[in-house]
Amino acid sequence: MVYRLTATVFLFLALFVLSLTIGHFPVPPLTAASILFSKFFALTPHWAPKMEIVILQVRLPRILAASLIGAGLSCSGAAYQGMFRNPMVSPDILGVSAGASFGAALSLFLCKSLVVTQLSAFVFGMAAVGITYLIGALFSKGGVPILIMILSGIIVGTLFNSFISIVTLVADVNNTLPSITFWMMGSLATISINDIAVAAVPILFGMAGIVLLRWNLNVMAFGDEEARAMGVRTGLLRFFLVCCATLVTAAGVAIGGVISLVGLIVPHMARFVVGPNYRYLIPASIIMGAAFLLAVDDLTRILFLSEIPIGIVTSILGAPLFLYLLLRSRKGWV
Numbered sequence: 001m002v003y004r005l006t007a008t009v010f011l012f013l014a015l016f017v018l019s020l021t022i023g024h025f026p027v028p029p030l031t032a033a034s035i036l037f038s039k040f041f042a043l044t045p046h047w048a049p050k051m052e053i054v055i056l057q058v059r060l061p062r063i064l065a066a067s068l069i070g071a072g073l074s075c076s077g078a079a080y081q082g083m084f085r086n087p088m089v090s091p092d093i094l095g096v097s098a099g100a101s102f103g104a105a106l107s108l109f110l111c112k113s114l115v116v117t118q119l120s121a122f123v124f125g126m127a128a129v130g131i132t133y134l135i136g137a138l139f140s141k142g143g144v145p146i147l148i149m150i151l152s153g154i155i156v157g158t159l160f161n162s163f164i165s166i167v168t169l170v171a172d173v174n175n176t177l178p179s180i181t182f183w184m185m186g187s188l189a190t191i192s193i194n195d196i197a198v199a200a201v202p203i204l205f206g207m208a209g210i211v212l213l214r215w216n217l218n219v220m221a222f223g224d225e226e227a228r229a230m231g232v233r234t235g236l237l238r239f240f241l242v243c244c245a246t247l248v249t250a251a252g253v254a255i256g257g258v259i260s261l262v263g264l265i266v267p268h269m270a271r272f273v274v275g276p277n278y279r280y281l282i283p284a285s286i287i288m289g290a291a292f293l294l295a296v297d298d299l300t301r302i303l304f305l306s307e308i309p310i311g312i313v314t315s316i317l318g319a320p321l322f323l324y325l326l327l328r329s330r331k332g333w334v
Contacts, residue, residue, distance in 0.1 A: 001280045004273050008284055012067075012291040019063045019294055023301050025054050036060075062188040064196050066297040066310075067290040069188075069252040070262055072203040074289025076245035077263025078270065078282055079210045082217035083241050084146050091249040091263035094153035094242070098160035099128025100253040105167045105180045112179065118195065118254040122202075124160075125250030132156045133242060186257035186311025188297055199255045206248035210282060213241065217278040259293070259311045261318030266292050268325045 020032040027035075031047050035055045038045065045052075076091040084093075092098065103124025107117040135152040136145070164184075171177040216237055219227045224234045249263070269292075270284040296313050 001274050001277070005280055005284055005287070008273065008287045008291070012287050012294070015291050015294050015298075016063060016067070019066075019298050020055060020059055022298060023054075023059065024305075025050075027051050027055060061191050061193050061196060062297060063294060064193075065188050065191040065199075065256060066294045068196065068200060068203055069256045069259065070266075070293025071286040071290040072207060072248040072252045073259065073263040074266035074270070074285040074292070075207045075210055075282060076248045077289075078267035078278070078285040079214075079217065079241050079245045080263070081267055082278055082281075083220060083238055084150065085221060085223070086146070086150070087268065088264075089150070090261070091245060092157070093150060094132045094246065095128035095156035095160060096125045096246050096249045097253055097258050098157040098164070100125030100250055101184055101258055102128075102160045102163045102167070104183050104254075104257070105164050105171075108179045108183065109167050109171050109176055112176070114190075114195075117183070118198070121254040122250045125253055126246060128156050128160055129153075129242065129246040129250075133239070182309065183257045184311075185309035186259040186314070187309045188256055189307060191255055195255045199251045202247045202251040206244040206246075206251075207286065209244035210241065210248075211286075213237065214278045214282040217241075217282075221276075257309070257311060260315045261322065262289060262293055262314055265318050265322050265325065268322070272325075 017029060017032070020036075021027050021029050031051060032055055034043060035047060035052050037043060039056075073091055077089070080089045080091060080093060081087055100121040103120035103122070104117050106124075107113070107120035132149065132152045135156070136149040139152075140148050168177060168180055171180060216227075216232055219230050219232050220234065220237070222230075227234050252259070266289045267281070267285045270281055270288050273288070274280040274284040293310070293314070296317065297310055300307055300310050300313050
């Protein structure tokens, strides 16, 4: 398993370097590497200033964003699937994407500030999951059964989607509505280094919590009663994992919009590579998620003269890929 995990790391690094060079304005690999190293070492520039602008101000921010968001969504998806013991669970099952989308739509309708939009998306995404968890706790008499949590998430997500419909209904069709629609499709085109610096803190913090507790997900696969018999405090563990996964997902949605199917598909792909052991599955999901979204972002940049939102491409590629994974996993997913 270690060798397979190492192979995924090299795959991601190769994609990272390749992503710097390809596009409508191609840059030679050695030149791209020299431009990056020039920020840390004293190198004499032998490239056009335009190349440095393309690499550092256009491609590098979206490459880092794609890697960070892809890794976060995949890590959250793997944690949710193990925590709820359900292969169909994705990071937005508890309503975080719907809540974040409503927060962004409301902000774009009221003030159109990018910083406020990202903050509003993050806050409402966290609030949606908080409402879901509260409903689950109330209706389960102190516990949080899996089925009640999932049903609560569906209801809360539907409610926030209705709020989004209200905002789009009253939005200005010539100005505000296109901004809301484009944001909800998911895009990395306008992300800056400052956006990444702000989002990296909650994403990395949340992923670190999931990585540190990934061994407990193996025990959770046996069910709550068996896990408690082994000394695992299932209620506290589930609460902490939900907080970490929600933190990661909300931060990713806040800067990149709604990017579908990454957190659902990539953990399944990782299972085929490293197996169901969460000791290896969580790191593999992180690396493969970063590589997957990075590859999809490259496609959006090179296949079309006019760039299309990355959320559309992940949905188009993800649907048939997920059907293929379902056919491959008829004997079980764990």
